[in-house]
Amino acid sequence: MKILVTGGAGFIGSNFIHYLLKNHPTDQVINFDALTYAGNLAHLVDVQNDPRYHFVQGNIADQQAVERVVSDYQVDSIVNFAAESHVDRSILDPDAFVRSNFVGVSTLLNVVKQLGIKKFVQISTDEVYGSSRDGEPFTETAHLNPSSPYSATKAGADLLVLSYYKTYGMNVSITRSANNYGLFQFPEKLIPLMVTNGLQGKSLPIYGDGHNVRDWLHVRDNCRAIDAVLRQGRPGGIYNIAAHHYEENRQIVQKIINRLGLPQSIIQHVSDRPANDQCYSINDELIRHELGWQPMVDFDHGIAQTVDWYVAHEKWWRPLLAAVHNR
Ligand SMILES: NC(=O)c1ccc[n+]([C@@H]2O[C@H](COP(=O)([O-])OP(=O)(O)OC[C@H]3O[C@@H](n4cnc5c(N)ncnc54)[C@H](O)[C@@H]3O)[C@@H](O)[C@H]2O)c1
Numbered sequence: 555m556k557i558l559v560t561g562g563a564g565f566i567g568s569n570f571i572h573y574l575l576k577n578h579p580t581d582q583v584i585n586f587d588a589l590t591y592a593g594n595l596a597h598l599v600d601v602q603n604d605p606r607y608h609f610v611q612g613n614i615a616d617q618q619a620v621e622r623v624v625s626d627y628q629v630d631s632i633v634n635f636a637a638e639s640h641v642d643r644s645i646l647d648p649d650a651f652v653r654s655n656f657v658g659v660s661t662l663l664n665v666v667k668q669l670g671i672k673k674f675v676q677i678s679t680d681e682v683y684g685s686s687r688d689g690e691p692f693t694e695t696a697h698l699n700p701s702s703p704y705s706a707t708k709a710g711a712d713l714l715v716l717s718y719y720k721t722y723g724m725n726v727s728i729t730r731s732a733n734n735y736g737l738f739q740f741p742e743k744l745i746p747l748m749v750t751n752g753l754q755g756k757s758l759p760i761y762g763d764g765h766n767v768r769d770w771l772h773v774r775d776n777c778r779a780i781d782a783v784l785r786q787g788r789p790g791g792i793y794n795i796a797a798h799h800y801e802e803n804r805q806i807v808q809k810i811i812n813r814l815g816l817p818q819s820i821i822q823h824v825s826d827r828p829a830n831d832q833c834y835s836i837n838d839e840l841i842r843h844e845l846g847w848q849p850m851v852d853f854d855h856g857i858a859q860t861v862d863w864y865v866a867h868e869k870w871w872r873p874l875l876a877a878v879h880n881r
Pocket of ligand 1: 561562563564565566567586587588589590591593594612614615634635636637638639640653677678679680708730731732733734735740
């Protein structure tokens with residue numbers, strides 16, 4: 555396969571590129587990324603000289619640039635990770651999210667249709683369902699009820715993707731995963747933010763009472779699921795990807811404190827994010843039965859390994875923090 559991975563310099567996209575090159579020796583992988591603050595080619599230094607890997611800088615909302623990369627590399631499949639992904643930023647600047655997460659997907663779909671790309675996978679999120687009131691997991695047919703500008707743009711993009719299946723019969727699929735954690739996650743998201751703050755002696759800010767519940771999926775398990783959807787996913791299929799490992803935010807922070815040997819006094823409760831969803835919970839029986847996927851990484855092992863990786867890779871995350879603060 556010749557796979558265009560959009561947003562491949564970000565957290566999940568770069569892990570997915572590593573996964574593809576390791577597990578599919580005959581695939582060609584083209585990483586197309588705008589290199590926003592969240593995109594970093596340092597994630598991919600170990601594969602930059604691999605003849606099966608190519609990098610092209612560009613924006614998914616730029617139709618000419620997308621057409622050029624698809625034609626130049628004779629791409630046959632696209633997996634779209636490119637997005638503005640941080641909920642807090644979406645509250646400050648929703649327009650940037652509309653441009654990348656919705657207009658960008660529309661542009662990609664136009665190119666998929668015009669140039670006859672065989673498969674398009676849209677990487678979406680469990681956040682499109684909104685908060686689960688009673689912890690009851692949402693199936694793929696549940697009503698979409700996003701709460702933030704981020705999740706609203708992702709939900710809108712999902713509907714647009716599905717319309718290309720219904721209207722034009724295109725081979726598109728959608729994945730909606732739980733919260734990911736693992737290596738190379740930008741230090742603004744919960745786990746890397748807490749670890750890097752802790753390592754710098756800064757306080758660990760917890761929104762509200764810290765009782766918000768998330769399901770935590772190791773990024774490697776998500777990459778395996780996305781790969782299964784890319785190769786065997788049904789046209790028009792939506793696949794939830796869960797870990798069934800639920801933790802309150804304050805429990806996650808406690809695990810990090812324990813691992814790093816930090817004092818309890820380092821916790822600082824701050825005002826809650828507006829419209830912060832209480833609980834995300836999804837039912838993933840479909841991908842288990844249809845594609846034979848299931849998560850494999852044990853959470854306690856995965857988070858310990860992740861925390862240790864951040865401890866050992868200060869040279870990776872320090873410049874990222876400095877770059878964001880200097881903007
Ligand atoms: N991180 C999670 O827990 C999680 C969970 C479920 C779904 N998702 C989805 O997975 C995808 C990847 O998330 P992530 O955490 O890796 O995000 P990230 O912020 O780490 O990476 C996003 C990447 O996309 C690039 N990008 C942004 N806008 C672009 C544009 N217009 N054109 C080209 N490139 C652009 C950035 O440079 C960056 O490399 C997103 O679509 C997100 O909605 C993430």
